[in-house]
Amino acid sequence: MNLSFRDIEYFLTMAELGHMGRAAAAHGVTQSALSKSLSRLEKETGLTLFERSSRRIWLNASGRAFVDHARLLYAQYQDALQNTSALQTGAAGMLRIGATAITLDNIVAPALRWLMPKRPALKVSLTTGLSDALFEQVKHGDLDLVIAPIYGDSIADLDHKVLTQDTMKIVVSKHHPVFDTPTLHIAKLQAYGWIVPLVGSSARQALLQWLTEQGLNEPRVALEVPLVSRGILEIVASTDFISFAPESLLQRDMSPGVVALPIVLPQRRKLCLLSRKGAHWTPLMEGFRVAVDHAI
The missing domain is CATH 1.10.10.10 (Winged helix-like DNA-binding domain superfamily/Winged helix DNA-binding domain)
Structure with missing residues (x-):
């Protein structure tokens, strides 16, 4: 052919x-x-x-x-x-990177701040978006590398390197009615509205998997969000809504009115550097991987 x-x-x-x-x-x-x-x-x-x-x-x-x-x-x-092109130009060339709102500020920007002075001819095309959309772009060759969270063991058709990982927590207001009784029953969580990740996202699927394992139905959705931020935690603090957030975010941006429930979730959020499975790593991609190691 x-x-x-x-x-x-x-x-x-x-x-x-x-x-x-x-x-x-x-x-x-x-x-x-x-x-x-x-x-x-x-x-x-x-x-x-x-x-x-x-x-x-x-x-x-x-x-x-x-x-x-x-x-x-x-x-x-x-x-x-x-x-x-990379072989012809040495340190010059275009590097196409994808990042989520969280990884952009916490990992990608610090990595580029370290890398770009060392590669003055380097050009970077930076795309931000939801992790699942970024995964599709790197699968199809529209991006070279993505830094984003995953919630399972791997993503189909992608190679990944785990950068950091942490546990997921169920969070509520410290004045939430679930604290009115001495014993916390997970089933009581279904009586309240939830702030959850978007439909189809990996984070949403991880949450639904955990609820299914507990024998519970899908939550009553009050608000769908692309990510849980400090602003979202402040909504949790002032309502009876329940949400789902990584422990590292709570340590950094926990609103004074929010507490994590003493519930162990098996799912772990892993921040990863992802590339298309089997893709050839150019010198620019290798350089960015080194820069990421310096940034975390």
Whole structure:
């Protein structure tokens, strides 16, 4: 099979946008050129990849199966280009880093403060977002490295190095009604509203797993948040809401009106440096890994 990386790039854009005209405009080519590219790709693979209507296109079953392979091929191609550039320019080049709101200030910024004076030609593209979205970007080759929390043993298709880890705590106001009785029963927590991570996030899944293991139903959600911050802890302090936070955050930003319940959660939050599984580490990536070690 003799696949063109340009044809793969066009295919991935068509799959993302679902429209020939918009995909052609994104690449500055004609729809005719895009159609010929798709024909070449379908001929090489022996597959019909899209269903078509007069207004849009969408991946069929074969296209959905092929798109993950195409993303991996394209990511490996981008790795090769970046590595070649790094070899040609030495310390120069572009490093694409992803960070969450927490890791940006606590790890990434200190690491860059240490690294960039030592690599004056280094350019950094910094993306912030939720950890699960960042994981997808590094899987697809849009980011080189991500520093973010994980709550399980690993993330599929990613390699990781654990930087720090801590336990998770259930937190409430120190005046919460759960303290009105001498014995704390976990089942009583379901009577109150919860401040929880966003739907689909790793942190939310970890919380639901723990509740399931306790034989409890999903919590009554009062507020969904991308992360628990000092401001969120202050809401907990002034309400009967219950939340879920890492112990390190409580040690640093614990509101005076918040206490952690004496409940042991098996899930641990691990702050990790993540890369695509099997990705070639360029000198810039290696340099950033050293900088992170200095920052923590």
